[in-house]
Amino acid sequence: MRRYILTRLLKSIFAIFIVVAIVVTMVFTMIPRSNIFAKDTIINKLNGNQLYLYKMSTLSSLGYLSFYTQNEMCSIKSDKYDECKKVGSAESKRVFEEFVKKGYTLKTLDQGGDLDGQTVAFRDYKPYELIARYFGNLFFVDHLYRVNDPKNKNMKRYYSFGGNAGNWGLQCSGCTYKYQVYFNSQFPFIHQNVIALNFGKSYPTFSGVNTMEVIGSPQGKPKPFKQIMPSGKEMVSPILQGTCRYKYTVDELDKQKFNDNYADCMQANEAPSMIVTSYLFGILSLLIAYLIAIPAGIAMSRNKGKFQDKLGILYINLLIAIPSLAFIFLMKYLGFVIGMPDSFPQLGFGNVKSYVMPVVILGLLSTPGIMMWLRRYMIDQSNSDYVKFARAKGLSNREIFKNHILKNAIIPFVNGIPSSIILAISGSVITETVFAIPGMGKMLPDAITSANNTMVITLTFIFTSLSIFSVFLGDILMTLVDPRISLDSKKGE
Incomplete structure (x- = not known):
């Protein structure tokens, strides 16, 4: 039985990989990119170079291509940053040539605006790169050096035990999440933020939110409750402190509640996800x-x-x-x-x-x-x-x-x-x-209609995994109901 279970698990994982790889390739290569922006209201407010940069930056963040502005190229490849930023300088041409050798296409911005004359570079990912990047970023592992904040270069990095607002557990300074493992009265009582699946960000619906947060976050009106905030103040707030992430820019309202930058938190809502x-x-x-x-x-x-x-x-x-x-x-x-x-x-x-x-x-x-x-x-x-x-x-x-x-x-x-x-x-x-x-x-048909390709891939991954493993569990259940059934192959079979 053990051998069967191990073999079946490996086959299941392989099947999931193949299905998702096919969907990733189809979504990123066969769906017209113009469809992606059809329901994005922001593009109606932009024009000229700003519109072009917005579209290319969005495609880059969604994983379609690699895209760099002239300033970014200079910061990566040049020791003479100020000289490289100048339009037509010898240093900028040298840097551009390095990107061309790596397969990038150069484009000079000429659609009007302050950035006219600047050069950008882009390169579409090949199918095997799309698959490798998707699965390479699939698992999020939090650790002490996840946060790199230029404004907080001297931040202390350490683990400690503590708690607040009904939560208690392992806290971290330097990780993305403040609470790595925590305990509270909410089922399943033990929670963790160390390892998570990262399917990417939703777009254009729920723009910028991780797809799993869209699916799994509570809905409806906020449900505030009395709690003591990290700043020491007792407040009525819907904030779930166990979900707080590092926030690179905190405002005055954040400073009233928190004594550090871990101020990006989910909130309790009245309705389930x-x-x-x-x-x-x-x-x-x-x-x-x-x-x-x-x-x-x-x-x-x-x-x-x-x-x-x-x-x-x-x-x-x-x-x-x-x-x-x-x-x-x-x-x-x-x-x-x-x-x-x-x-x-x-x-x-x-x-x-x-x-x-x-x-x-x-x-x-x-x-x-x-x-x-x-x-x-x-x-x-x-x-x-x-x-x-x-x-x-x-x-x-x-x-x-x-x-x-x-x-x-x-x-x-x-x-x-x-x-x-x-x-x-x-x-x-x-x-x-x-x-x-x-x-x-209706999430999958809605995602297809709105060209929310990241959500389409996420739902495909979830439904494929559930389908494959449910069949596997069905076979195991049959052996429990009828001990005469054996899933192990015997000699001669």
Whole structure:
């Protein structure tokens, strides 16, 4: 088993790498770059050289290309910085030649403005460079020398134990995050900022925010609470001190709350994050689906050809035949008739009624498949030789179904349970859109529409990883349900 698990994990990681590498290559090379700026409102305020520099800097920050202004080229390659900055100087030409040898294309700014005559250099990344850069930056590891602040060259770098505002743990001076590991009363009670996945920054929607923060940050209005700030003042604030990062420029308001530069903090909000919202709806609807479909599927198989079976088949055919969108709107109307809200924001997260119709709809839409396959598995098992033998021994139908047929029929069904639970996180595009639920379901189509390519890659990575590992867990679960199943290959096989 250990060998199988190790081999399967390695294959899973390789599969994730291949899928994400293909998506990275397609996104960065095949999608027109003009689409990226289609929904960026900032470009409407710029013109001339400033517009060109903004676009090139944005493409550079998103990982499309390497881009340098003349001042940046001079600071990197020249010991005569002031001379190099002069337009047409011999030193600037020497520096430009070095960049050209490395494959850079030079462009002289001539679109109007104070920067006319300045030279910039850019080079598109090749596909293998795009992949290498993406995976090379995938893991963020915090350490003592992460912060390099020219305004704070003499900052002390050290680790210490301390705490505030209900947090206690390992603190750092010189790291990006002040709290490296901390403990508080919020599940899972132990938190860390040392290692994290870095998928890049979202753009143009949620511009400049890490994609995982967009997905995982709480939503809604700020939720302030009484706490003692690092400055020693007791305040009512939504700031979560365990999330505070180094801020290179602090203002007077920051100085009232903090006694150092660790003033860039997340805040507590009233509503859960997108990922938690989708998962909550997904799990509740899955629970409803199983509570309805499993007993119904068993009843259909035990009464094959009878009224219960015919009624179940009619139900399955109706739900399969009716388009999902039509069913959702029909249920939404029926819910409105009995007093349920027709959109989630009407009553919000704090009211149970907000969840009823979306959860019921998602649950019912999942029942036909579960009922159909469970019925099929159980009927197939009913025709097996061991069932005939059990009947010959005088066992009742109830005993045969309970102790033999159900036990064997449930094995392939169990294989899909981890996938159903884990992939509930992905949400439902149509249902979340119809009820205006702020979840993950519509994030991928929205990201594609707005050309938020970093978010597209992030979601692809998440969904691919969850899908692959859920299948792996399904195989493991089957061996727990039926010890006769072995995942280890034997000699001669």
